[in-house]
Amino acid sequence: MESKTVQTRHAPVRYLEAGAGEPLVFLHGAGGMTENDPILAELASRFHVYAPFIPGYGETEECESMRDMLDFALHGWDVVEALGLKNPILVGHSMGGMIAAEMAALAPNDVSRLALICPAGLWLDDHPIVDIFSLLPFEMPKYLFHDPEKGAAQMTSGLDMSDPKFLQTYLIRNARQMGMAGKLLFPIPERGLAERLYRVTAKTVIVWGESDKLIPPIYGPAFQAKIAGASLVNIPEAGHMVIAEKAAEVARAVEAVA
Amino acid sequence: MKFTWFNLMPWPYLPDDFREKHHSVWVDIDQRLFDPEKSNAVYNTYMDLLEYADTLGFDGIGVNEHHQNGYGIMPSPNIIAAGLARRTKNAALVVLGNSIALYNPPVRVAEEFAMLDCISGGRLVAGFPVGTSMDTNFCYGQIPALTREKYAEAHDLIIRAWTERDPFAFNGRYNKLRHVNIWPRPIQQPRPPVHIPGGGSVETYDFCIDNTYSYSYLSFSGYLRAQALMDGYWRRVEERGAPDKSPYRAGFAQTICVAETDEEAERLYWPHVSYFYNRCLHVYPGFADAPGYRTIKTIQTGALSQYAPPRGGYTELTWKDLVEGGHVIAGSPETVRQRLEELAKGLHVGNIFCLMHVGDMPADKCMYSTKLFAEKVMPKLRNVFPEFASDDRFWIHPMNKRAVPGSLGPEVTTAPGASVRIPIPAE
Numbered sequence: 001m002e003s004k005t006v007q008t009r010h011a012p013v014r015y016l017e018a019g020a021g022e023p024l025v026f027l028h029g030a031g032g033m034t035e036n037d038p039i040l041a042e043l044a045s046r047f048h049v050y051a052p053f054i055p056g057y058g059e060t061e062e063c064e065s066m067r068d069m070l071d072f073a074l075h076g077w078d079v080v081e082a083l084g085l086k087n088p089i090l091v092g093h094s095m096g097g098m099i100a101a102e103m104a105a106l107a108p109n110d111v112s113r114l115a116l117i118c119p120a121g122l123w124l125d126d127h128p129i130v131d132i133f134s135l136l137p138f139e140m141p142k143y144l145f146h147d148p149e150k151g152a153a154q155m156t157s158g159l160d161m162s163d164p165k166f167l168q169t170y171l172i173r174n175a176r177q178m179g180m181a182g183k184l185l186f187p188i189p190e191r192g193l194a195e196r197l198y199r200v201t202a203k204t205v206i207v208w209g210e211s212d213k214l215i216p217p218i219y220g221p222a223f224q225a226k227i228a229g230a231s232l233v234n235i236p237e238a239g240h241m242v243i244a245e246k247a248a249e250v251a252r253a254v255e256a257v258a
Numbered sequence: 259m260k261f262t263w264f265n266l267m268p269w270p271y272l273p274d275d276f277r278e279k280h281h282s283v284w285v286d287i288d289q290r291l292f293d294p295e296k297s298n299a300v301y302n303t304y305m306d307l308l309e310y311a312d313t314l315g316f317d318g319i320g321v322n323e324h325h326q327n328g329y330g331i332m333p334s335p336n337i338i339a340a341g342l343a344r345r346t347k348n349a350a351l352v353v354l355g356n357s358i359a360l361y362n363p364p365v366r367v368a369e370e371f372a373m374l375d376c377i378s379g380g381r382l383v384a385g386f387p388v389g390t391s392m393d394t395n396f397c398y399g400q401i402p403a404l405t406r407e408k409y410a411e412a413h414d415l416i417i418r419a420w421t422e423r424d425p426f427a428f429n430g431r432y433n434k435l436r437h438v439n440i441w442p443r444p445i446q447q448p449r450p451p452v453h454i455p456g457g458g459s460v461e462t463y464d465f466c467i468d469n470t471y472s473y474s475y476l477s478f479s480g481y482l483r484a485q486a487l488m489d490g491y492w493r494r495v496e497e498r499g500a501p502d503k504s505p506y507r508a509g510f511a512q513t514i515c516v517a518e519t520d521e522e523a524e525r526l527y528w529p530h531v532s533y534f535y536n537r538c539l540h541v542y543p544g545f546a547d548a549p550g551y552r553t554i555k556t557i558q559t560g561a562l563s564q565y566a567p568p569r570g571g572y573t574e575l576t577w578k579d580l581v582e583g584g585h586v587i588a589g590s591p592e593t594v595r596q597r598l599e600e601l602a603k604g605l606h607v608g609n610i611f612c613l614m615h616v617g618d619m620p621a622d623k624c625m626y627s628t629k630l631f632a633e634k635v636m637p638k639l640r641n642v643f644p645e646f647a648s649d650d651r652f653w654i655h656p657m658n659k660r661a662v663p664g665s666l667g668p669e670v671t672t673a674p675g676a677s678v679r680i681p682i683p684a685e
Contacts (some may be wrong), residue, residue: 062554067404134396134544172557179550181402186548187399
């Protein structure tokens with residue numbers, strides 16, 4: 001996995017690049033991304049993967065002038081453009097799925113293949129999504145993973161929350177990342193996408209972990225109903241972090257629309 | 259020194275096992291713990307106590323804004339202040355304050371504060387807090403990372419609305435207003451004194467210094483723990499090249515309980531102090547600080563939310579812990595005087611917000627403590643900063659001759675004769 005930088009109007013964007021073949025842009029979720037994420041390796045064994053860090057994440061600086069959904073979606077297109085890509089396969093997980101869906105609605109002629117992995121962006125009153133901004137770190141795994149114990153071990157391996165210096169680093173990282181994410185997701189992760197999904201013309205697959213407790217799987221059919229011809233793949237024994245728990249299955253589902 | 263009698267207005271009926279059985283005192287506090295009928299007496303007693311403080315010669319009486327909060331049942335301090343404006347005579351109405359990023363549009367604050375200033379004859383101290391993360395983000399849904407930008411815009415709009423004499427267009431990011439032209443405008447010129455509650459962020463220090471606003475640190479943990487933060491503020495005042503280090507550039511909130519003796523203070527007030535410190539401050543830590551609310555720069559200075567749980571978790575605090583730790587200044591008038599003098603000189607603050615109603619304290623104890631403070635403590639501390647005695651930049655400038663509420667005169671049963679309206683100066 002190579003780590004490179006591309007210039008955009010909003011910030012120099014750090015991105016990970018690996019694999020060969022059809023270009024694919026992967027947009028990570030609110031929890032961020034590391035080069036060891038299994039989904040990147042799985043996708044890279046099939047495609048030429050470009051995975052940019054959204055401003056505020058990794059080494060991409062947070063950006064004060066990105067404030068709302070339109071700013072994030074246009075920034076996404078700026079990154080595609082700066083990478084010199086034409087009609088890449090667009091894949092997004094969670095918040096990244098929300099941005100990818102918005103990008104596809106905004107510029108339907110520029111994207112013909114779309115994969116949304118348990119995306120945020122819709123809101124069903126009968127199925128409210130957990131307020132992730134008020135969760136404490138130790139509360140996260142039960143919402144994120146099918147197997148919370150294993151997930152928690154993955155999330156915290158090598159981290160020492162009782163070390164004040166680490167704690168401050170953690171708080172700063174969390175403030176940068178979730179501060180930016182809050183512009184799309186706080187206090188309710190819905191910014192009118194439902195009104196715009198009709199514009200999506202890409203061949204679309206929606207992927208959901210059947211044990212997703214953060215954005216319940218019932219949101220899958222809700223997305224499917226709004227995107228003409230979209231297919232829905234439910235993956236058993238996987239939670240919201242289906243990209244970690246069942247990375248190969250997710251990559252296969254993406255392959256089906258590619 | 260300026261003494262403001264402050265009431266947070268805690269709900270006095272939280273159950274004994276509140277901390278064990280309930281998730282949080284703030285944001286998602288159990289609706290069923292509030293009894294609207296009981297609140298009738300609670301509100302009126304609390305307002306009576308604020309009015310009582312005016313009769314005893316406190317410089318100010320103070321109210322603040324919290325939402326969905328079991329120890330602050332004052333979502334609209336302006337409503338309380340309006341009541342007080344009518345029934346008090348001399349005290350400043352210290353509204354500390356309105357969370358201006360929450361008002362849409364914020365000219366509402368310019369208008370309501372102007373009304374309070376007009377009704378009270380120029381007795382308003384205007385407070386503009388960013389608002390806690392609990393209030394601003396979790397209760398009122400503001401996006402954390404945009405809150406400060408929205409706050410700054412609201413501030414600029416309010417000050418312009420108060421000071422410009424012709425209608426103007428305001429093309430803000432969060433407020434688009436073609437015709438800003440508030441009616442009424444405040445009595446105090448060019449504007450009422452402004453106090454800004456803050457929790458240690460450098461941006462807020464600079465904001466106060468640059469605008470000649472008073473910086474208020476509204477902590478519950480007392481003066482001993484406030485030293486580092488206030489030192490940081492005064493260092494910044496110097497660095498920023500402010501013309502002076504007047505103690506009235508700063509305010510500090512302190513819980514205070516006075517009795518005849520130190521022993522009597524413990525006996526009388528301990529249950530109520532415990533109620534506040536061991537029960538009311540039970541805030542779910544996930545609500546303390548929405549990511550993005552605090553700037554990166556502020557986190558880097560190590561300033562954490564005062565609502566974050568103490569390292570190692572909560573313990574049951576004792577009277578000794580709280581008094582020795584300075585959370586609470588309590589005891590005989592002489593004890594309280596000594597410690598307050600230590601506070602004022604140590605932190606170099608001229609405005610003291612006296613938290614004299616504590617937790618579930620009943621009115622009689624509160625009146626006893628308040629009267630002792632007013633008669634036996636306050637007079638001895640008036641002149642702690644003689645060299646700044648004439649600094650009036652941070653305090654009210656009321657009209658000399660103010661209207662007396664409730665003075666309509668006898669009933670009128672025959673048609674009044676023609677009366678002449680006195681023209682206002684602008685005519």
